[in-house]
Amino acid sequence: MKETWSKLRKQPLFMPILMLILVLLINLFKDPGFFSIAVKNGVLYGRLIDVLNRGSEIAILAVGQTLVIAVSAGTDISVGSVMALAASGGCMVLAGYGNTSVTGIVAPIAVGVIVGLLFGLGSGCINGLMVSKLKIQPMVATLIFFTAARAIGLLLCNNQIIYIRYEPYKYLGNFLPHVPIPTPILVTILIIIIAQLVLKRTSLEMYIQSVGINNRASRICGINSDMICFICYAICGLCAGAAGMIASSRIYSADSNNIGLNYEMYSILAVALGGNSLAGGKFNMAGSIVGAYTIQAIMTTLLALGVSTDQSPVFMAILVILIVVIQSPVFKKWMEERRVRRAEAGKEAA
């Protein structure tokens, strides 16, 4: 029994899943109705589905953020703003420049979505160039888009909120006709599968970890480390674009000021919660995704407990600090010393 327990504890996914279960347990005591899933109007309905649905954006961002953190030991803090930029770009193309509220669209939806994704990819590429070629600290390089992307989004929308009251545009963020599962969940599953295929079927995952662990050694081994770093930032930008389009479709509008607000923090938090070191190197994608849903579960729980959305960042901040402190080498060393001291004391007593 003890052996299985210690084996289980060594699993990389142990801590993330434990945290998710803990959060869900709070709900079990507070309100068992949290777990009920019903079918209403032909679609699935319930708080759990809500967590999976609302957590989609964070999960998608976490996929990109994991790679960025692994490869460069830095974070891409522009993802939230880039989400807003992608949403604004996509909606601008669909509605036509200068229109604020349209019932029909001027371009096919696919074009709008692709434009949104391209905006994300473009921002990611610029970030990647600055980090990989110009050797600027990742946080500082992405700081530029952190400020500029929302402002550019506002320019694209002529400083207004574009509403696209066109039924098919809502499919991406809500429900496809005759499909009971919310579309964002399906999109997230698709993106995760693609990411896994790309990482596992090619040597990209190994290269990323190698560059993250030691950039110079990898270069000497013949890996184009600048290129790997660039690719990771580009993927992160693309993920931000996809998340932005989903967020925009959810509210069938492009609100550049509010889409993706604080999401950079959530994505970083998801990676940290997933048991990944923020110092780069080895990564565990599944952990990040579990982390993303944990965050959404926490937010839904807080909302269910009656904490306002403005106040919930306090809990998030405390959580982040707890996680990074527990992860920090200083704390680990201190715990280790304590354990050794205890063992010695135990021996003496015996």
Add this chain to the structure above:
Amino acid sequence: MANNRQTAVRSKKRVSGNNLLLLITIVLFIVMYAAGCIVYSAKGFTHFQTFLNILITNAGLICVACGMTCVMLTGGIDISVGSLIAMDCMILADGMTNKHWGAIQLVIFVMIVGVVWGSAQGFLVAYMNIQPFIVTMAGMFFGRGMTAVINTEQVSITQDVNKLFYGWANAKIKLPEFLGYMGKKHRIAPFIRPSVILALLVVVLIFFILRYTKFGRVLYAVGGNETSAAMMGLNVRKTKLCAYILSSVLCSFGGILYCLNTMTGSVQQAKGFEMDAIAAAVIGGTLLTGGVGNVIGTLFGVLITGTINSLVMTNGKLLSSWANIMTAALLCIFILLQAIFAYIKKRRES
């Protein structure tokens, strides 16, 4: 760069490169202001009062950017300043309006909050070895959330609420009349607020601390090379802790000046302020890698961002988001310049 006095001969190249950045900043400010004077002379941009208004609006930012410079000198970053300012303003506004506390007690309380805030962040960064960005990002969320916990509504400080604070905010210091412009009948003397004088005093104080005190010299040494600073017997951790405390205290002071200018407290206040402060410091020639920087440059950085805002406002037709984009573009250019200088220096050394 006075600590290079002993090694002035050897580090001449580096000093000239850094002075060049400062020079570019000052020239840029003069060119930008002159261009503004020529283009918008009809709209009163040439008046001396316009320049003073830039100082009045940015008095808080000047203090915050000085603190940010100190932190950046150690190679760290503090992105919690915007939230801390929002929290300070809310404490002041809510304390006066709803709790009827005195202005002086509240100002002292806010300064104490600054010390505690800085100590907590500094401890986590210096003694727990956690990345400054993550710590201060948690601080950013915590501050914004706490602001909402204190009060979710917008609170204004009016004359009835606190006469003393209102008096501070509206005190005018008249300058000699010949500096003013012709009104309808007689020359209108330009004026400044006491907050400007306080902010400029802070700049002078920090300038002297950085240049002539032991603490200031150690800050440069720690930022230049942490390992060699530690080998020289300097207390790296304590210095870092002090830098964060200094930053938060200056930020709290800046928050009071900011509140004197806006006279409100709200959750959405001072969003993106950290970005302005970082941009000002970077444009002023502070290296993000630490060890190089000067508050005089930072002062000019603030003036440049202030001038951009003022230009966009004077134009009247441009969207306000243009100011953000311009600042981000300038930030981008200066980061690139820094990267180029670093590259040249590296090539010369090898």
